[in-house]
Amino acid sequence: MTNAEAYDRGFAHLSSHTVGALLDLARRSRAPRLLDVGCGTGVVTAAALALGAEVTAVDADPVMLEVAARRHPYATIRQACLPDLPFEDEEFDAIAGNFVINHVPDTAGALKELHRVLRPDGTIALTWWKSDEMTATNVFADAIAAARIPYEPPPRPFTANDTPARFTELLRETGFREAAVDTVRWRHQVDLDAWWTDIVQAGGPRFRMIADQPEETVERIKAHYTRLAQPYAHEGFPVCAYLAHATR
Template sequence: MTAFDASERLIWAGRGAAYARSYARLCAHPVPRLLDAARVGPDARVLDVGTGPGTVAAAACARGAKVTAVDAEPTMVELAARAAPTADVRLAVLPELPFTDGEFDAVVANFVLNHVGRPRIALAELRRVLRPNGRIALTIWAAPPAPGQTLLGRAIQAAGAARPPQLPDGLAPEDDFSRDESGLTGLMTAAGLREAACETLRWDHHTDAAEWWAGPAAGVASGGRLVQSQTPRMRAEIKRHFDLLGAEFTDEHGRLALPHAALLARARR
């Protein structure tokens, strides 16, 4: 386990319900296209890796697929089991999945590679459990990020908040890759997948300031952990800048319209 992996375990420990109340709706946006990319349909044996609160698993079950879903965080597994009661939901951690070689027709991973310390090794493990000619589809956040994705980071910077030393800066250089279409395609090819292709998805996420602040306020994701590590005075200062900067994205109804961009990649074994 890398330092990045260990940090991710701490960041997400016990955060299932807080994530479901905040960022889960954002991350649900690509799910239909993700399942289409993996050709998920009736009776397909599907593995949903990093299922979170079970959004992808539930959608795959609704298509008639035979779904297995895993997550590294117990509170996410509990939520997923309720969201997708017909799925086989388990606790499991990449890159050591408890499945035999070639067990699944399709593997999907919605915003999962963002959270592993060795993405190529994780992808190779997903390839291992995929049958020959089976399909894999995944999403990650694009870089540079779209303007709506930078709101919290800008508020943290404007407030002058210090980054806690226990929060890693990112992946080791030898494990990282460019978060663009060519970079993700190259990573999939390096993991032994074929016919890799990638596209960029862009959309505005409509929410209100209270819902959007609920995630970092509860310590969700790395930004939330950074917010929670601050003094009460600094947290209030971050929130003040968050509200000020949020005015840039406020629509005529007083809600936020936050531009986001993600990469959707697909390949075959």
Template sequence: MTPTNRTEAFDAAERAMWQGRTEAYAGSFARLCAYPVEALLDAAGAGEGTRVLDVGTGTGTAAVAALARGARVSAVDADAGMVAAACARGIDARTGVLPELPYPDGEFDAVVGNFVLNHVGRPRAALAELHRVLRPGGRIALTTWSAKRGAGQDLLGRACEAGGAVPPSYLPRLDPAEDWPRTAEGLAQLLGGAGFVAAEAAELAWDHRAGVEEWWSGAAGGVATIGLVVTSQDPQTVVRIRREYDRLCAEHTEAEGRLALPHIALLGSGRRA
């Protein structure tokens, strides 16, 4: 498969993975992804009167938080269901697929992307587009998952492995030529390579707290890569995965049966010169 075909296949798999998953995402992993939002907006300098673009808005969590700060917010997402959910929360959202956005050059004072860079097949081209829509002096801030993982991130994957799951062949696989080191240094270098100055990045670590059924519902609802793995199995394998999941949850259970799930992500930022 050529690099172009690999990238097209990755993007197509990502689009298919999220289609029809808005409700399942909102009821599960959306709370997890909300954790870095305030730090993300701080890093982008989003505040009163700031023109902010939230790219990959999902159900609109970062966009709503920016609105609460008095920013003038626009948002895009590749999935029509996510766009509808964001619009229902009062966000000016439209469909847009990186690396092509429906905005003129220099339109925004700040661009934020909360866990979106890991879902695009051409991350460097995506950053070049975000650079284009920022005004000179405007700031960008992005979160993405780190190569270093918290123990909570592996809970569902461990359950799949213990339950005998076989990952399907159609999982999104990034072209190696498009990949980059998933470290703070790697993210800062990626931003710098796209023309952003004063680029920097750091790790974020937190314990996400969720109910046993809530955390399972994301995977069972087909959300993200782990959801593709779970929902592609035969019914007997799903039963085994769930049994292993319940067993492994004991490692993370705290008061009142809630799970405390350690996660690690990266937050990167920079400025257009």
């Protein structure tokens, strides 16, 4: 499980940049019943509630859900994991998933399930990282490599579907209409020491191995991180994400 508070300070802050764009479709369609899938600590949930939506938020991690439930008592919080959602057919007017589809092993199966629970003419919006333009996190992998620590990153099943053309095709094959993918770029400005602490303490699948190393090894990795991250201290890390949107 993830350290939810560290995740909230780190990854959730990074991913919050796309929330406004993610909810634009729901805002335009005035969708009252919104599903926040892979809600984490509730960044999307908070924004959707502020728009007046009736929000149901799901995540696989019970620690994340505890934080989300405590912060957002007016949302319905459920533990669930794609591609199996505990909802009736056509139950939601809109679906938002902020950086969750890239963690699902079966992309096509997840899209089929999201299509099932979305009403006709309902909208869906999903984001994922453009992995080769993710300096904010790639700097950690580069630091591990520079420290010459054996490291086998976890597999990424989503890689086969992570291009805009392929994901658009998948949406259409699943039955969605008006499918398109936009590119979103920004600079993630953050204190470099705080970013190190929050990413390492979050204990996510890619970098939890750092905290498991002996103290001297951790310090060696951190020294390389500081060197590699320093050029971005003023303007921030360049970040790129994709935003897919479609209609059922």
